[in-house]
Amino acid sequence: MKKVILKDIAEDTGYSISTVSRVLNGSNKISADTRDKILKSARKHDYRSPRKRNARSSTQTINIALVATDFTEGEFYVSFFNGLNRAARKNNIRLFLAGVENKMQKILGIIKEITFTYDGAILFIPEFKRNDYAKINGILPPKFPVVSNALIENPVFSTITFDSYSGGHLAANHFEEKNHKKVGIIKGAVERAESRFRFNGFADYVQNHDNMELTWSYDGDFTFQSGHNAFEAFDKLQNKPSAIFACNDAMCNGFMEAAIAKNYRFPSDVAIMGYDDLPVCRHNRPTMSSIRTNFEQLGYATMKLLREHLSNPDEEAGMLSFVPVSISEREST
Numbered sequence: 001m002k003k004v005i006l007k008d009i010a011e012d013t014g015y016s017i018s019t020v021s022r023v024l025n026g027s028n029k030i031s032a033d034t035r036d037k038i039l040k041s042a043r044k045h046d047y048r049s050p051r052k053r054n055a056r057s058s059t060q061t062i063n064i065a066l067v068a069t070d071f072t073e074g075e076f077y078v079s080f081f082n083g084l085n086r087a088a089r090k091n092n093i094r095l096f097l098a099g100v101e102n103k104m105q106k107i108l109g110i111i112k113e114i115t116f117t118y119d120g121a122i123l124f125i126p127e128f129k130r131n132d133y134a135k136i137n138g139i140l141p142p143k144f145p146v147v148s149n150a151l152i153e154n155p156v157f158s159t160i161t162f163d164s165y166s167g168g169h170l171a172a173n174h175f176e177e178k179n180h181k182k183v184g185i186i187k188g189a190v191e192r193a194e195s196r197f198r199f200n201g202f203a204d205y206v207q208n209h210d211n212m213e214l215t216w217s218y219d220g221d222f223t224f225q226s227g228h229n230a231f232e233a234f235d236k237l238q239n240k241p242s243a244i245f246a247c248n249d250a251m252c253n254g255f256m257e258a259a260i261a262k263n264y265r266f267p268s269d270v271a272i273m274g275y276d277d278l279p280v281c282r283h284n285r286p287t288m289s290s291i292r293t294n295f296e297q298l299g300y301a302t303m304k305l306l307r308e309h310l311s312n313p314d315e316e317a318g319m320l321s322f323v324p325v326s327i328s329e330r331e332s333t
């Protein structure tokens with residue numbers, strides 16, 4: 001089979017070789033129509049750049065795109081990207097962030113472009129369900145490696161993420177060791193799998209221990225404001241739990257700030273623990289206990305799997321692997 005080169009794409013589309021080269025190297029100074037025509041031709045001809053054809057070598061520096069939705073200000077995304085980026089540098093990988101709106105057509109457009117300019121992709125789209133990931137898979141060229149860091153049940157792509165169920169389990173066990181009998185939980189967004197896993201781990205532990213009772217739960221959405229609102233609901237309770245697991249640090253921080261404003265003391269009036277162990281946990285006063293997630297460890301596992309997929313592109317996808325979590329105990333518990 002004849003190797004496809006830039007000249008073939010140029011002759012097929014009518015554009016110059018330099019224009020074709022700029023599009024296939026990710027230039028954003030080309031019109032959308034021109035870019036779409038060139039990318040369509042490249043897909044039709046199954047074009048791969050010389051660098052991409054050599055990317056399977058374990059010593060070859062490779063370029064990986066991290067496609068993340070709702071990439072907003074805040075410590076979670078900074079910690080997440082920094083951890084993955086540190087791991088990437090130590091594994092001879094250049095990591096590029098592609099923040100995109102949570103809209104299917106925009107995400108599909110980004111995915112189509114990165115398949116020509118990058119050697120693989122990491123996805124962090126926690127709002128997506130299996131059928132959404134299947135749409136992404138349907139536009140990928142054969143043997144293009146993709147790893148997801150967002151938890152879903154029955155994944156389409158190989159997925160590496162934190163063990164959310166064990167995180168909830170550890171939080172409940174910590175409260176039992178502190179002799180808390182009545183406990184509560186501030187849940188995350190119900191449509192997010194990691195929220196369900198964290199709740200289930202916590203609730204299952206409590207249910208299986210006769211000396212504990214889950215007396216209160218609040219439907220949060222992973223935002224600081226929902227933690228603040230959770231405190232307002234908690235403050236009105238007649239029979240309050242003595243310890244609360246907030247399913248992320250933002251909600252934990254919101255709860256604590258609202259509680260401190262009303263002169264609550266931690267942990268004597270109520271104990272609380274978050275999830276992710278972000279820098280805010282160490283900077284708050286009192287400091288926040290939290291479930292520790294090691295983003296660099298997540299990055300190492302992700303980069304290793306991407307390398308394996310490049311070396312063995314026929315390897316079966318869809319595996320689900322969990323990175324262990326642990327407890328960082330501080331003043332709030």
